Amino acid sequence: MSEERKSDQYHCMKCGKELCQLDRALHRKMVSRGAQEFMCKACLAAYFGTTTENLDELAEYYRREGCSLFD
Numbered sequence: 001m002s003e004e005r006k007s008d009q010y011h012c013m014k015c016g017k018e019l020c021q022l023d024r025a026l027h028r029k030m031v032s033r034g035a036q037e038f039m040c041k042a043c044l045a046a047y048f049g050t051t052t053e054n055l056d057e058l059a060e061y062y063r064r065e066g067c068s069l070f071d
């Protein structure tokens with residue numbers, strides 16, 4: 001039996017890091033609203049050619065806008 005490493009909604013689909021709520025919210029907002037697999041903040045930042053600091057600011061902005069993903 002081979003133990004296949006599957007990505008799930010609790011781990012980054014790229015690096016396998018454990019995800020927090022914010023990682024998933026950012027992924028939903030920036031990549032796909034209906035995503036079932038997610039990237040952690042570091043991988044998202046790399047994917048969009050930006051920094052994790054910038055993503056934090058974006059998250060804060062979305063939260064202020066009242067986006068329900070960022071409750």
Ligand SMILES: [Zn+2]
Nearest residue numbers: 012015040043
């Ligand atoms: Zn990652």
